[in-house]
Amino acid sequence: MSSAYIDTYYSRTVSTSEAYPAATGRIEADVCIVGGGLAGLTAALKLARGGRKVVLLEEQRVAWGASGRNGGFVSAGYATGLSSIERRVGKDQARELFHLSMEGVEIVRRTIDELGIADAKLVPGIAKALRYNSRGALQAACESQQRAFGLNLRYLGRDEVRSLFVSPKYHEAILDKGAFHFHPLNYGRALAREAVRLRAAVHENSAATTVTLDGARKIVRTKDAEISAQHVVFTTGGYTGTISPALRRAFLPIATYVMLTENAPELVQSAIRTRAAILDDRRAGDYYRLVDDGNRILWGGRITTRTADPRDIAALLRREMVTTYPQLASLKTEIAWSGLMSYARHLMPQIGQLKPGVWYCTAFGGHGMNTTAIGGTVIAEGITGESDRYRLFSPFGLAWNGGILGRAAAQITYWGYQAADAAREFRSR
Template identity: 35%
Template sequence: MDHVNSYYAATANTFAAWPTLQDTIECDVCVIGAGFTGLSSALFLTEAGFDVVVLEAARVGFGASGRNGGQVVNSYSRDIDVIEKHYGQESARMLGSMMFEGAEIIHDRIDRYAINCDYRPGGIFAALNARQMAHLRQQKERWQRYGNHQLELLDETGIRREIASERFVGGLLDKRGGHLHPLNLALGEAEAIRRHGGRIYERSAAVRVEHGATKRVYTAEGCVQAKYIIWATNAYLTPDVEPRLTKRSMPCGSQIVVTEPLSNDLALSLLPNNRCVEDCNYLLDYFRLTADNRLLFGGGVIYGAREPDDVISLIRPKMLKTFPQLQGVKFDYAWSGNFLLTLSRMPQLGQFEEGEFYIQGDSGHGVTFTHLAGRLVTEAIRGEKQRFDAFARLPQLPFPGGHRLRIPFTAIGAAWYALRDRFGV
């Protein structure tokens, strides 16, 4: 399988191809999945001197890592106030100390390996009503308490300087956030793994695993023997390969459109300081400019990852509600992709048995957390498990209703929150 027909695939950097596994090979660590989670893990491990093999069913960055909105957003899908309330002060202290680390890792990777991925600093959380604005004031205080002092509250005048839309009453600018071309980041990290001696095999899906002291991961034409396995498949894992993971999570679809190139004047009139933006709704919209002056706009969730018939018809009304001045603008790209949702909206990290780790369920907050997770699993393999275990201790509950009813139950809950967003309560 090749990458979907997206703006990212059309503007991807070119690197030497990766082969398909057709032999039995050995290594220290076998990573299953070449999205951000697997690539971050493999890069940290190869930098530390481990012999690493990465197996990818399709292409590097095929899933959410190469299809997302490209926003570098700090913290987790559930912010630190929810963590404090539900998991206690010790968990909040540990997780809070790491909530800005993923973005720092991305910055370091881009600089260290000269990855050309159009990085631009600055991300805005945009409030649609007074209730959301009050929440952003509290968020600023919490994030400052955990070490982020590059935050600026935007009043109604300030948000107008950033976004040419009448919808927003204010916002919070995080200067430690930003936006980038995610597929080019993934491809650049894969190339860095190559430079450190790591091996990646594309079109080499894991179809069966033998557990034990020596683990064997079989593909259609080959086998990897390893001391350690890292499951980094997220929303694109089939249930028959590892049902222990799929029963605790649910794939969800999201959609993105990209306009035709806009004039420089029009593009900069929309977002004069070239920040990325996400609103504060439960089912949020997000948007930004690309490096060649297109508007990228995404939003919506389809529970269960069903492919929509017409992405443009779903997203165009959302975009025009925010930017009515774009009436008549054409779309050059539209695509959908899956991310993995957990019941708690917190990522799931853990260990099945000795030497077999898993990382999944970023719940829409994956660009930054996946990079942190790669560092944490590397620490765990090296015997330093404290930070990994801070996440592994969090409850990992199945969705109510089992496999058949989890989708309608979740959709009902989401509809309730969407109704609250609509009326600002």
């Protein structure tokens, strides 16, 4: 029997109940994918569409980790900004990478449309809101991105922002009308169903225990199976174990937290009067959106280098919500949960080839919905020879994560971001 999803808003509202059998016996494949999150599922579906024999191994359930319990935001960009990417690779390659991130958004949107995934509950619009007066900088940035990339953006001044988000905290915002938010677990499960329909083999409760990656045929073993494949793809994210030491050393597992409020439509809509999701522009900020037809708020934020008790985090997240919207002081929290994301120190996805026939596609923390889609796509293209676009990510390789010191540095950096954000907000009062 398959292990259960953890208790989240998404697992409570998942719309289908199919499970996939554990892998058993000796299995021959063209490609073995280790990890059943959105990157692995995207790659599996594309490869299956191309006629490849695919075996996907998932330790728990399809989209069990960060892929199925995140905020559900889908927009262009990466966890680091365009200027940081330009400093590393130059303007031309940075533009190519940004265009790939835009393509990732469209891959998700197109897949929802083509497969008729109504239970993905796509809702258009994400607003990036500022808690300070940028004195024209935000509007200039909006116009610059429109010119450079053709993004469907609209600048919102203070009066319009505060009519939509009834809070004294916000000064201005950019509404990205081409972005959207959705139900990631239902989406991930739909990818698995379609891949299986196209004869891919998806196996839950099938942790990879050992691998042999030398030679023309690679061997991946589980408790009860041995898979022989020409290609192996690691898409394991924040839950990567010892199966791939090179990957585990190259990212930081970072915990993030989400809560769901009680059903209280009038109270909720007294504060938030838009179906667009809100992304707080603070580097240590919050993200939130209405769910259940506007009756509840799904509120995320906070990161730590350890997984704290979600009950304690729920109190912190609720405090953030009430500080932002005092009128929600009586709104109760119904459930809270956490999950591990994988972050590389350079804050870019890690997408590439370890050696011939051995691929990796991970480190999507902070901007995973579009980047998992494009990551899985370009890895599949590399395997089939359709393109070598995965090489655009080669400057952002498997740099050492710093070990324990890396985790401490990440936590201290986050606290520093919180202090800087608070100081900037104070100056705008």
